[in-house]
Amino acid sequence: MAYTPIKQVFRNTQEFLNKTVKVAGWVRTIRDSKNFGFIEINDGSFFKNLQIVFEDGKIPNFKEITKLTVGSAIVVEGTLVESPGAKQPFEVQASKIELEGACPQDYPLQKKRHSFEFLRTIAHLRPRTNTFSAVFRVRSLAAMAIHQFFQDRGFVYVHTPIITGSDAEGAGEMFKVTTFDFDNIPKDEKGNVDYTQDFFGRSTNLTVSGQLAGETYAQAFGKIYTFGPTFRAENSNTARHAAEFWMIEPEIAFADLKDDMELAEDMLKYIINYVMENAPEEMEFFNNFIDKTLLERLNNVVSSDFAHITYTEAISILEKEKDQFEYPVKWGSDLQTEHERYLTEKVFKKPLFVTDYPKDIKAFYMRLNDDNKTVAAMDLLVPGVGEIIGGSQREERYDYLLNRMKELGLKEEDYWWYLDLRKYGSTKHAGFGLGFERAIMYMTGISNIRDVISFPRTTKSAEF
Amino acid sequence: MAYTPIKQVFRNTQEFLNKTVKVAGWVRTIRDSKNFGFIEINDGSFFKNLQIVFEDGKIPNFKEITKLTVGSAIVVEGTLVESPGAKQPFEVQASKIELEGACPQDYPLQKKRHSFEFLRTIAHLRPRTNTFSAVFRVRSLAAMAIHQFFQDRGFVYVHTPIITGSDAEGAGEMFKVTTFDFDNIPKDEKGNVDYTQDFFGRSTNLTVSGQLAGETYAQAFGKIYTFGPTFRAENSNTARHAAEFWMIEPEIAFADLKDDMELAEDMLKYIINYVMENAPEEMEFFNNFIDKTLLERLNNVVSSDFAHITYTEAISILEKEKDQFEYPVKWGSDLQTEHERYLTEKVFKKPLFVTDYPKDIKAFYMRLNDDNKTVAAMDLLVPGVGEIIGGSQREERYDYLLNRMKELGLKEEDYWWYLDLRKYGSTKHAGFGLGFERAIMYMTGISNIRDVISFPRTTKSAEF
Numbered sequence: 001m002a003y004t005p006i007k008q009v010f011r012n013t014q015e016f017l018n019k020t021v022k023v024a025g026w027v028r029t030i031r032d033s034k035n036f037g038f039i040e041i042n043d044g045s046f047f048k049n050l051q052i053v054f055e056d057g058k059i060p061n062f063k064e065i066t067k068l069t070v071g072s073a074i075v076v077e078g079t080l081v082e083s084p085g086a087k088q089p090f091e092v093q094a095s096k097i098e099l100e101g102a103c104p105q106d107y108p109l110q111k112k113r114h115s116f117e118f119l120r121t122i123a124h125l126r127p128r129t130n131t132f133s134a135v136f137r138v139r140s141l142a143a144m145a146i147h148q149f150f151q152d153r154g155f156v157y158v159h160t161p162i163i164t165g166s167d168a169e170g171a172g173e174m175f176k177v178t179t180f181d182f183d184n185i186p187k188d189e190k191g192n193v194d195y196t197q198d199f200f201g202r203s204t205n206l207t208v209s210g211q212l213a214g215e216t217y218a219q220a221f222g223k224i225y226t227f228g229p230t231f232r233a234e235n236s237n238t239a240r241h242a243a244e245f246w247m248i249e250p251e252i253a254f255a256d257l258k259d260d261m262e263l264a265e266d267m268l269k270y271i272i273n274y275v276m277e278n279a280p281e282e283m284e285f286f287n288n289f290i291d292k293t294l295l296e297r298l299n300n301v302v303s304s305d306f307a308h309i310t311y312t313e314a315i316s317i318l319e320k321e322k323d324q325f326e327y328p329v330k331w332g333s334d335l336q337t338e339h340e341r342y343l344t345e346k347v348f349k350k351p352l353f354v355t356d357y358p359k360d361i362k363a364f365y366m367r368l369n370d371d372n373k374t375v376a377a378m379d380l381l382v383p384g385v386g387e388i389i390g391g392s393q394r395e396e397r398y399d400y401l402l403n404r405m406k407e408l409g410l411k412e413e414d415y416w417w418y419l420d421l422r423k424y425g426s427t428k429h430a431g432f433g434l435g436f437e438r439a440i441m442y443m444t445g446i447s448n449i450r451d452v453i454s455f456p457r458t459t460k461s462a463e464f
Numbered sequence: 465m466a467y468t469p470i471k472q473v474f475r476n477t478q479e480f481l482n483k484t485v486k487v488a489g490w491v492r493t494i495r496d497s498k499n500f501g502f503i504e505i506n507d508g509s510f511f512k513n514l515q516i517v518f519e520d521g522k523i524p525n526f527k528e529i530t531k532l533t534v535g536s537a538i539v540v541e542g543t544l545v546e547s548p549g550a551k552q553p554f555e556v557q558a559s560k561i562e563l564e565g566a567c568p569q570d571y572p573l574q575k576k577r578h579s580f581e582f583l584r585t586i587a588h589l590r591p592r593t594n595t596f597s598a599v600f601r602v603r604s605l606a607a608m609a610i611h612q613f614f615q616d617r618g619f620v621y622v623h624t625p626i627i628t629g630s631d632a633e634g635a636g637e638m639f640k641v642t643t644f645d646f647d648n649i650p651k652d653e654k655g656n657v658d659y660t661q662d663f664f665g666r667s668t669n670l671t672v673s674g675q676l677a678g679e680t681y682a683q684a685f686g687k688i689y690t691f692g693p694t695f696r697a698e699n700s701n702t703a704r705h706a707a708e709f710w711m712i713e714p715e716i717a718f719a720d721l722k723d724d725m726e727l728a729e730d731m732l733k734y735i736i737n738y739v740m741e742n743a744p745e746e747m748e749f750f751n752n753f754i755d756k757t758l759l760e761r762l763n764n765v766v767s768s769d770f771a772h773i774t775y776t777e778a779i780s781i782l783e784k785e786k787d788q789f790e791y792p793v794k795w796g797s798d799l800q801t802e803h804e805r806y807l808t809e810k811v812f813k814k815p816l817f818v819t820d821y822p823k824d825i826k827a828f829y830m831r832l833n834d835d836n837k838t839v840a841a842m843d844l845l846v847p848g849v850g851e852i853i854g855g856s857q858r859e860e861r862y863d864y865l866l867n868r869m870k871e872l873g874l875k876e877e878d879y880w881w882y883l884d885l886r887k888y889g890s891t892k893h894a895g896f897g898l899g900f901e902r903a904i905m906y907m908t909g910i911s912n913i914r915d916v917i918s919f920p921r922t923t924k925s926a927e928f
Contacts, residue, residue: 003718005618005686024718025686026889044685044717045618073889075718100718101860101890124677124881125888127684136681140621147611154469154509157604161919162626162693163639163670163708165926175627175663177639177670179697182649182657193646199639199697199707200926206627206641213588213919213928217600220591221508222469222489228693229626233643233663243663244627253508254467254488254539254564396565417588417928424589425490425537426565455625455677462629462664464677464881 005045009080013090016080021092023050024075024100026128029111032066039065039097041074047134047281051083051091052076059094070111071103071128116451123455123464131289134282135452138275139440145274146227146248146436149267155250156221159228160210165202166414173233174205175243206231211249211431212365212418215394218251218429219421225250227436237459239448242437244457251431257367257376257393260430261308261353264380264389267434268351269302275443276302291445297384298443304350311335311357311374314343334361340379340386351382364404365418366392378432385442391432398422469509473544477554480544485556487514488539488564490592493575496530503529503561505538508591511598511745515547515555516540523558534575535567535592580915587919587928595753598746599916602739603904609738610691610712610900613731619714620685623692624674629666630878637697638669639707670695675713675895676829676882679858682715682893683885689714691900701923703912706901708921715895721831721840721857724894725772725817728844728853731898732815733766739907740766755909761848762907768814775799775821775838778807798825804843804850815846828868829882830856842896849906855896862886 003024009016025043032038035056040049056062068074078094085091108114108122109129119126126132150157163177179199180186186197195203210226217224226249233243250267252259276283276298287294309317318329318339327336335343335354344352356374359366366375376393395401401422405412412419440452450456455464467488473480489507496502499520504513520526532538542558549555572578572586573593583590590596614621627641643663644650652658659667674690681688690713697707714731716723740747740762751758773781782793782803791800799807799818808816820838823830830839840857859865865886869876876883904916914920919928 007618024891026684044620044687071889073718073891100892101886101888103889104887107888122881124680124884125684127681133684136622137620137685139623140615143621143623144611144615147608151604151608154471156508156601157607158600158918159603159607159693159710161708161921161926161928163695163921163926165928173643175641175643176646177641178646179637179639180646182640182642182644185646185649199699199923200921201924202926204926216588216928217591217918220490220589220597221601223508229623231627235663244625246623254537417586420588422565423568424565424571425535425567427488427537428564454622454681457625457627457664459663460665462625462627462666462668464625464629 007046054094071107073101145271155223160213246436248434306351337386344381393430471510518558535571537565609735619687624677710900712898770815801850808845857894
């Protein structure tokens with residue numbers, strides 16, 4: 001690949017000016033007059049297109065090139081020169097243009113606006129559009145930002161299992177994983193499904209969270225994070241739910257809820273800053289065409305000190321405004337998105353941690369507070385979305401954890417290894433989960449989760 | 465967490481010397497005399513332990529501390545001083561030691577050698593041992609090296625789907641994903657399984673490769689990579705096969721097999737260099753205790769120009785030595801590990817690309833060579849292992865690809881989107897796959913794949 005990425009031409013223009021460059025990419029637009037024409041090509045290295053000028057007599061195949069169609073793959077040699085046009089500062093005067101792959105007229109991505117719904121039906125082609133090129137470049141950068149953030153701080157990246165023998169990670173409905181022949185499910189003598197004959201010799205599911213496994217590694221490495229796919233078999237046909245999505249779950253030992261919130265705040269600011277620095281063209285595009293308040297909102301996040309209130313305080317604020325809400329506000333009920341957004345957008349006007357939720361609306365592993373009613377949980381609420389991160393200090397006391405499991409009817413033998421962590425050198429520890437797609441939606445303004453996943457899997461849909 | 469990571473104490477000793485430090489970790493060893501004692505603690509930030517000296521009179525709870533057991537979690541305050549002992553250059557003179565979490569005597573990790581087989585039964589505790597602390601820190605660093613390598617070169621990271629509607633990615637047996645009740649599988653009027661009633665409205669499986677989806681993104685971004693879990697439902701109960709493992713699959717557009725091999729060589733050298741630079745203590749440990757030829761072997765890889773021969777040349781070399789091999793050598797048969805190792809260890813004595821394999825032993829998407837018999841495939845063979853990377857130039861010509869699919873009985877309608885890539889702006893392109901666990905085994909000398917995966921999933925085993 002002796003081709004120069006178009007990004008380099010844009011970022012280091014002086015280096016290439018008045019020199020020969022060789023680029024390769026796909027035709028985004030083409031227009032021509034009698035003796036000359038213009039092609040904009042995009043090679044995927046950069047959000048913007050590079051303009052190519054071709055003239056009769058200066059390239060041997062002028063006629064052929066005028067017939068090029070949008071979507072064709074071409075290789076271009078020429079000189080990078082300053083452009084007389086106002087629209088772009090430079091262009092390539094072609095000395096050679098070769099067609100690498102033609103594109104017939106039935107190419108679905110002609111130069112016009114397509115609806116996001118339509119583009120989902122051609123998910124294999126949509127990254128060739130401006131919007132999805134920007135979305136998936138930002139997604140890639142955000143993933144890198146996450147790794148960089150944690151690795152710089154000495155966290156160990158753990159691949160927790162995707163296939164799990166547990167059916168009780170406590171975070172939602174699970175998919176089954178099997179090699180059974182559905183025409184012939186083996187049964188034991190009592191007529192029950194005989195899982196000993198399945199691939200793993202037991203019933204297995206797709207993970208809903210890497211947290212419990214992650215905690216085992218935090219008790220060895222001190223600071224760990226997971227970043228992998230998780231699954232929910234829930235029939236939620238909404239713009240915010242997918243059956244398959246990626247999650248980031250850090251866990252820190254010798255740490256409490258305060259440390260956990262500091263980590264979440266630092267991480268979120270880091271990711272946003274990283275993306276704004278590394279994808280300024282994409283972010284400007286989103287701000288212009290997807291959500292005109294995007295950059296203002298994100299700049300507010302990175303420059304704010306996040307606020308903190310307890311759930312109990314939140315309820316008393318909301319009760320004063322209860323007429324504004326569709327759902328009732330009452331101590332003991334979970335906050336709805338309308339409540340969350342009211343708090344972060346109207347009351348605090350910046351990101352807000354709500355802490356110490358009633359134990360009955362939170363998971364079994366969260367640390368019981370001294371009031372015996374609330375747990376050391378935290379949700380981070382951000383303007384425009386509501387909850388984006390959920391976490392807690394974990395119950396590190398063996399007896400408390402076991403009691404809580406019994407209250408909820410969880411079986412001790414299913415969690416023997418999780419309980420072991422509280423038996424052998426237990427530490428105060430904490431962690432949280434960030435849904436990666438929710439974070440991408442937040443940073444791009446894209447409002448449907450199907451538009452930030454390459455090939456989304458949702459209820460009744462697993463195309464491609 | 466106002467605790468200083470022990471790694472910082474080791475790496476920037478001068479900064480901490482004769483100052484107060486506060487550290488937190490787990491007791492690895494403890495011994496005491498009448499009036500003083502020594503504790504080695506490890507906090508997971510670093511491979512090595514920090515020595516703590518405690519003296520009666522200098523800490524208030526001397527008696528209690530002498531009774532500490534291995535595995536306990538403690539918090540220590542004290543002064544970092546140069547050590548009179550020969551074994552370590554510095555130690556902490558404790559002024560305060562607090563027990564955070566005790567560890568009873570039945571703790572399975574007492575100070576003695578445990579077999580890897582035993583440690584697999586306590587996979588939740590084994591990262592607390594030297595060997596597994598080193599393995600999983602190296603695994604984390606290698607993952608970061610991969611992201612750094614590709615992102616520095618402008619590759620876009622793509623999360624290809626884990627749940628796939630395709631049952632024909634062509635790389636192996638698949639697991640089914642379902643929400644069916646196994647006691648009541650829905651059937652249609654003909655008595656066939658009615659997948660329209662399953663969660664996705666169709667039959668779905670766990671992916672065996674992200675390649676085909678990855679290619680769609682390479683045709684938009686030019687250079688992409690995947691790094692995610694993949695699955696094989698194969699009953700291979702060997703030291704080298706797992707049902708769930710992670711794979712890295714880059715794809716490059718406007719590129720041929722030569723570009724592909726350059727990329728693979730650069731990537732492998734980069735990862736090895738990164739790990740050797742960032743985990744010198746771990747690598748020295750592996751070299752001393754796991755595989756005494758490890759560093760020599762890895763240094764040979766990073767300093768060699770990899771060799772290249774065709775499959776046909778490889779066969780004629782091997783035929784001359786056929787008496788040495790258990791499996792027959794014949795043009796048209798796949799190379800066995802013994803053949804691969806002979807070529808890279810005995811003949812070339814360095815990493816070796818073997819190219820242009822017979823089309824009948826390679827996948828349908830590999831580009832047909834002009835001889836009509838071989839395809840533009842490459843396997844990278846390395847000393848000590850054999851094949852570590854497999855890749856190819858992809859068939860970019862619509863007619864050739866369709867013909868090959870028909871020859872092999874693949875259905876056109878299952879691949880409509882894959883074929884579209886050859887219809888709309890097709891480019892020469894190539895890619896490869898690196899099994900992440902195989903790479904970790906290669907870099908650590910660990911010989912069983914179960915020992916480089918946090919919670920391994922293999923035939924009849926999905927514990928934890």
